[in-house]
Amino acid sequence: MERLFVDVAGWAAALLILGGYALLTAGKLTARSPAYQWMNVLGAIGFVINSGYFKAWPSAVLNVIWAAIGIVALIRIASTRRREGVAA
Numbered sequence: 001m002e003r004l005f006v007d008v009a010g011w012a013a014a015l016l017i018l019g020g021y022a023l024l025t026a027g028k029l030t031a032r033s034p035a036y037q038w039m040n041v042l043g044a045i046g047f048v049i050n051s052g053y054f055k056a057w058p059s060a061v062l063n064v065i066w067a068a069i070g071i072v073a074l075i076r077i078a079s080t081r082r083r084e085g086v087a088a
Helices: 002-025 034-053 057-087
Strands: none
Touching: 002 034, 034 057
8 A cells, every 4th residue: 555655656746747847838837836836846745755765865855855946936936926915
């Protein structure tokens, strides 16, 4: 059961990150879109689970950093929207 969870996390991660990139490239999302950033954060978390389980440490570390970048982007997006809402 544990292995199934890890495999599902890895495949879901791949679909989220690939889907986000496809939507960005197609112009359906922007890099400043919360949806795009959430797809990256959740995808990175899935890859951390998968690569950590299989002890692929370079990939796990890369995806921890990837998720952190996405979280910082989400915080900045929210902060900008709050400032713009107050200014309006």
